[in-house]
Amino acid sequence: MEIDSAALRENCQRLTSMGKEGGRHCEILAVVKADAYGLGPAAVELMYDWGIRRFGVASSREGIALRERGIGGEIVLLGGFFPEEVQSLLTHRLTPVISTLDDFINLSCYTARAGRIIDYHLEIDTGMGRMGLLYSDFDERWRQEMAKHPLLRLQGVMTHFSCAESDPAYTRTQFLRFGQFLERSGLDGPTVPNILRHCSNSAGFLFFPELRLDMVRVGIALYGVSPTGDPDLIKKAGLKPVMSLKARIRHVKDLPAGFCVGYGATATTSCPSRIAVLPVGYAQGLPRNLSNRMAVLVRGRRARSIGVLSMDQMMVDVTEIPGVTPGDTAIVIGRDPGGEEITVEEVARQAQTIPHEILCSLVRVKNRIVT
Ligand SMILES: *Cc1c(COP(=O)(O)O)cnc(C)c1O
Numbered sequence: 001m002e003i004d005s006a007a008l009r010e011n012c013q014r015l016t017s018m019g020k021e022g023g024r025h026c027e028i029l030a031v032v033k034a035d036a037y038g039l040g041p042a043a044v045e046l047m048y049d050w051g052i053r054r055f056g057v058a059s060s061r062e063g064i065a066l067r068e069r070g071i072g073g074e075i076v077l078l079g080g081f082f083p084e085e086v087q088s089l090l091t092h093r094l095t096p097v098i099s100t101l102d103d104f105i106n107l108s109c110y111t112a113r114a115g116r117i118i119d120y121h122l123e124i125d126t127g128m129g130r131m132g133l134l135y136s137d138f139d140e141r142w143r144q145e146m147a148k149h150p151l152l153r154l155q156g157v158m159t160h161f162s163c164a165e166s167d168p169a170y171t172r173t174q175f176l177r178f179g180q181f182l183e184r185s186g187l188d189g190p191t192v193p194n195i196l197r198h199c200s201n202s203a204g205f206l207f208f209p210e211l212r213l214d215m216v217r218v219g220i221a222l223y224g225v226s227p228t229g230d231p232d233l234i235k236k237a238g239l240k241p242v243m244s245l246k247a248r249i250r251h252v253k254d255l256p257a258g259f260c261v262g263y264g265a266t267a268t269t270s271c272p273s274r275i276a277v278l279p280v281g282y283a284q285g286l287p288r289n290l291s292n293r294m295a296v297l298v299r300g301r302r303a304r305s306i307g308v309l310s311m312d313q314m315m316v317d318v319t320e321i322p323g324v325t326p327g328d329t330a331i332v333i334g335r336d337p338g339g340e341e342i343t344v345e346e347v348a349r350q351a352q353t354i355p356h357e358i359l360c361s362l363v364r365v366k367n368r369i370v371t
Helices: 005-019 033-037 041-049 060-068 083-091 101-114 140-148 168-185 202-207 231-236 344-350 355-361
Strands: 002-004 027-031 054-057 074-077 094-098 118-125 152-159 196-200 215-218 243-248 251-255 273-278 295-298 301-305 314-317 329-335 368-370
Touching (some): 002 041, 005 027, 033 060, 033 355, 041 054, 041 060, 041 368, 054 060, 060 074, 060 083, 060 094, 083 094, 094 101, 101 118, 101 140, 101 152, 118 168, 152 168, 168 202, 196 202, 273 329, 295 314, 344 355
Parallel strands (some): 027 215, 054 074, 074 094, 152 196, 196 215
Antiparallel strands (some): 002 243, 243 329, 273 314, 295 329, 301 314
């Protein structure tokens, strides 16, 4: 895996400037959960070096791993936390997202004991049905508890869209519910001038400029991949793919017509064929259902998968591509200098999943930063 640091840097700059469009001031929180969507922690270090100071992770384990690599700034625990994690959360200055009054009270005990201010975000469930307090459930008890614990400082209020890439009407319904919550809770008024209100992920950010509020939580778009599966969306926004995946051809051989290829003998050569074996398979995170569907770029041309992907190997048909030699580099995801390109979006479509899952599943592939 190669991480194009120039593209990542441009994406950071582009997203930051998009946040300022129309005279708004919308902060960017870089979502780096799942090892920065499989790109690895070095990508987070780069972003930190460039001045990104807000990160979002899924768990305290991920947050602690970043702190141990020297990542400063704010690290928001988007996925919530267990009560027994509170102590290490404080030690590593991770910012909790609270979904229940129990979370809140639990945290308040620790802050009182430690005598330290803790910033937190409150998550409101407006229709995702995942983390967060139901938007209609904020009541007097919350108000009282919040007033009682000044060491717990509300830094942000968030909700999460479930279909910003596919259903504008439902997204607006969620936004209206978020507005209702803010109004009823009093968290939208002049008494709380500094809290960050945030609701958008990449799709929300790209499709609904008017719903950007004070901050957006951008994951997939940061890495130059489209949340919808349509790479044009990303290109039009001026963002570039950051990740490419390459494999060196280990073996080339000629097979006669009518010869079976791969486990299960799912493919048979229809004519005398030349196949190349690549040392990459489902152990490296390529979904097995890409078998007989995906293509890779060899010498700038498409070579189709033939046979079922094995654990650590796959075969591609290079009959039509002259001069293929063991040791040649094949591009599994990425752009060839000649212009042919295989995008994460294309691979996701062939694997019948979303681009996010393809990126994350490549998390174990050894990576290096290139410029
Ligand atoms: C993962 C996540 C995001 C980022 O989503 P993308 O589609 O990758 O931009 C934003 N907010 C929350 C709460 C998330 O869990």
